[in-house]
Amino acid sequence: MLLGLMNKHEGELMGEMIGEVLEVEANDKENAIGEFLRVKVKIDIRKPLMRGVTLDVGGGEQEKMKWCPLVYEYLPDFCYTCRLIGHTDRSCEV
Numbered sequence: 001m002l003l004g005l006m007n008k009h010e011g012e013l014m015g016e017m018i019g020e021v022l023e024v025e026a027n028d029k030e031n032a033i034g035e036f037l038r039v040k041v042k043i044d045i046r047k048p049l050m051r052g053v054t055l056d057v058g059g060g061e062q063e064k065m066k067w068c069p070l071v072y073e074y075l076p077d078f079c080y081t082c083r084l085i086g087h088t089d090r091s092c093e094v
């Protein structure tokens, strides 16, 4: 996530685009801790994972869409080639 939109609210918006939001990591000022905004999201692993999401960072007045790349943690055998869980790049048939 980029500077300026690393807060709890943006994390929730982003998480809702990829699944069911369980938790957004933030400090008591509702800002992200560290370089990345970490969001715990429940996702359907049978579907390919999204590489990122497009967020409106214009603040409502003007539309300003920003591409936010996603990095996934704690994935079992995730294939970055076809974006499916269950095997790794080396054993990918794609």
Ligand SMILES: [Zn+2]
Residues within 6 Å of the ligand: 079, 080, 081, 082, 083, 084, 087, 088, 089, 091, 092, 093, 094
């Ligand atoms: Zn694969």
